[in-house]
Amino acid sequence: MASKNAILGIGALVVAAAVAFAVLRDGGDDGAGKPPASLRPSATATPVATMTDEERKAYVKDHVTVEDLIVDADTKPGEDGKDIVVPGLLRATGTVKNNGDKPVTPVTLVIHMTGANEEVIGSFLEDVSGQKPLAPGASRPFKFTLPDKKDWSGKFKQALQ
16 A cells, blocks of 8 residues: 555656756747736736735625625525525625726625624625636626524615625
């Protein structure tokens, strides 16, 4: 039986061989000290802007919107094919859109559930960017579940961070 160190050593050799193959295939660097093309990011990749958390929050506030946000009962298909309500759960659905000129992630949607007197009875946060950069001009649908509150009035407030 192979030891853990032997397996790790073989894995390191496989990675080194793959890098060496890429370098040989592309002819090494291009003379300007750049790595081979196969090891550089593709031209079509969306560059990720480096922002501080404060800059990201300001960018999201100014350039990112949520459209068609609905919070209602979560459902699942029943045995008869009809949807049945999942007790204790709600489902939030909508679309997040980046109207700015930089990619951004995360985009945190905060849902404040309110009671009968408009008081906040629960707040929930979700990264609606899907844990990957939301490109400039792009939109992305989202769906997630959150716990139901027995005192929930059916109304909520929303904010993006």
